[in-house]
Amino acid sequence: xxxxxxxxxxxxxxxxxxxxxxxxxxxxxxxxxxxxxxxxxxxxxxxxxxxxxxxxxxxxxxxxxxxxxxxxxxxxxxxxxxxxxxxxxxxxxxxxxxxxxxxxxxxxxxxxxxxxxxxxxxxxxxxxxxxxxxxxxxxxxxxxxxxxxxxxxxxxxxxxxxxxxxxxxxxxxxxxxxxxxxxxxxxxxxxxxxxxxxxxxxxxxxxxxxxxxxxxxxxxxxxxxxxxxxxxxxxxxxxxxxxxxxxxxxxxxxxxxxxxxxxxxxxxxxxxxxxxxxxxxxxxxxxxxxxxxxxx
DNA sequence: CTGCGGTCCTGAAGGC
DNA sequence: TGCCTTCAGGACCGCA
Numbered sequence: 129x130x131x132x133x134x135x136x137x138x139x140x141x142x143x144x145x146x147x148x149x150x151x152x153x154x155x156x157x158x159x160x161x162x163x164x165x166x167x168x169x170x171x172x173x174x175x176x177x178x179x180x181x182x183x184x185x186x187x188x189x190x191x192x193x194x195x196x197x198x199x200x201x202x203x204x205x206x207x208x209x210x211x212x213x214x215x216x217x218x219x220x221x222x223x224x225x226x227x228x229x230x231x232x233x234x235x236x237x238x239x240x241x242x243x244x245x246x247x248x249x250x251x252x253x254x255x256x257x258x259x260x261x262x263x264x265x266x267x268x269x270x271x272x273x274x275x276x277x278x279x280x281x282x283x284x285x286x287x288x289x290x291x292x293x294x295x296x297x298x299x300x301x302x303x304x305x306x307x308x309x310x311x312x313x314x315x316x317x318x319x320x321x322x323x324x325x326x327x328x329x330x331x332x333x334x335x336x337x338x339x340x341x342x343x344x345x346x347x348x349x350x351x352x353x354x355x356x357x358x359x360x361x362x363x364x365x366x367x368x369x370x371x372x373x374x375x376x377x378x379x380x381x382x383x384x385x386x387x388x389x390x391x392x393x394x395x396x397x398x399x400x401x402x403x404x405x406x407x408x409x410x411x412x413x414x415x416x417x418x419x420x421x422x423x424x
Numbered sequence: 425c426t427g428c429g430g431t432c433c434t435g436a437a438g439g440c
Numbered sequence: 441t442g443c444c445t446t447c448a449g450g451a452c453c454g455c456a
Contacts, residue, residue, distance in 0.1 A: 198450095305427090322450085372435095
């Protein structure tokens, strides 16, 4: 499921392939997943791509932005126009299957400007696929009501310097909820979901059920380092494409971070550190994995 | 503030 | 074989 490292990977990939190009067409195959007016998007140039928490923001020359939330199974796949693909040696689209797929719900047609550089002018199609249909694309203006609703309440970005021990400490001290739920609260820390919360707590040696405000200063310090390390690892491996996950990069390639899971979806298997069986419990309705010996 | 259950949705897995 | 039930999960909503 796209969390911070996955969305950041998507962002970096699309920056290379579609920034500077123009949206020349949109096909909306499932209306509920595209909220806004087509006219605000058609004919606009893509000027920038950013990420805030788990949300992707595509800025347009029209002054509007496309906000995209992938939720559990959303994907963006970029397929350059046939013919030019061979020239670039582009990887296989959509893990080998045909697009549009049954799960394709929105298609953007994108053309590049005249340019001496092949990759800069190459047009193609950007497919928004979403098996579970929980994701969404919203057209919003800078600082408008929708934009504020979606982005305004997000918490601190964990990979910027403002995410200090003091900041994390104040976040944790304000809640008696289990620390894992606080890590996953988007209004506290933006971008951490179930996978990275589980892996982070293993890395820090802290039980997911511990009341947030009861962590010691030493534990808070370790937790901050663990959050940063685990998210950066996720990013290094291009995100995680686990067995039950739909995440792929816009090139159609899988991420590799699932090969480095130490607790997530490893119930019953030995802890990589001490060999004790990894346990699974439910916390806030989510599968929660931990080593009962390494995590205190 | 906190937790709980329901909602959206589909494919996989399990039961018989 | 085939039908039926159960379940996972990000974010949100109503309720206790």
